[in-house]
Amino acid sequence: MIMKSRSKPIRILQIEALLRRLPDYHRKRAEIEVDYRNGLSGFNGEKQLDYYLSFLPGKDFRIYNDLRFILHTPFQIDSLLITPFFAGIIEVKNYSGTLSFEPISDQLIQKHGQKEKVIPNPVSQVLRQVSQFKEWLLKEKFPELPIEYFVAITNPATYIKTEKENSFILKRVVHTEKIIDRLMDAKSKYNKQILWPTDINRLNEKIMCKNSPLDNNILNTYGINRKDLLRGVQCHSCKSFAVVRKDGKWCCLKCKMISRTSHMEAITDYLLLFNSKITNKECRDYLNLESRHTAYRILKSLNLSGDGPAKKRIYSKVNV
Known part of the structure; x- marks a missing residue:
């Protein structure tokens, strides 16, 4: 059951408005267009996840998309799933090429042809979200809830690899179409009910009330004078x-x-x-x-x- 649907992020809407009103010759236009393409690509990847999540049994899963909470600092969650037995957090990435998770350095190497670069490790990112959401639940006086976490790779041609001693990565970083299988495996693993109907209703109210979408001043972000528009x-x-x-x-x-x-x-x-x-x-x-x-x-x-x-x-x- 989708409790909070995904909509185009305010930042993308702001950039679209900015590009409509920014002259073609403006020195910042090329940078903003790159940011727009990247943001739109990420959003389209998240919508791809939504398609697969729609196959989950609605009576068992409550789905919340595009969440941003304020704790000590703000933290965002692409997709949060709540069940009476456990919660799930999914981070969506539109990576391509070959992704090599290094067990010793804890780095992620992305390779395209002969080019390699180190990029932020999404597993570390989603683990921070798990820790922050657990703290948020505690702050809001909810019982401790087991949390499953996954990184969904939206490009089906992306090759995910790691060393044998780091094989747990392959259970946590999966292509989007495999997310349902992972969530149903998690569902079969937990049989102790933590949240009862009153808890779930109260949690729903808290999530919707405490969600704080980011609404930055886009002109300040790019250092643009409103007179330029x-x-x-x-x-x-x-x-x-x-x-x-x-x-x-x-x-x-x-x-x-x-x-x-x-x-x-x-x-x-x-x-x-x-x-x-x-x-x-x-x-x-x-x-x-x-x-x-x-x-x-x-x-x-x-x-x-x-x-x-x-x-x-x-x-x-x-x-x-």
């Missing part, structure tokens, strides 16, 4: 910003495309890039509007909450 409404057809408001519609002066809703993406970009709140004046400046009433009608039509008197009202995002 393009204002106004973008044409959905030719992608230019030569769009003006006329007779209640958005008209592209370049390709003549007409739309009534193009402002929706523009306001979403504003809320992702600049601030979670917007005023009527900020809306007018950003969309190149002169009329306060037009800006009011646009903001009123969106899924925003308004606070304050009409002339000083601040609109905040609800679901962006």
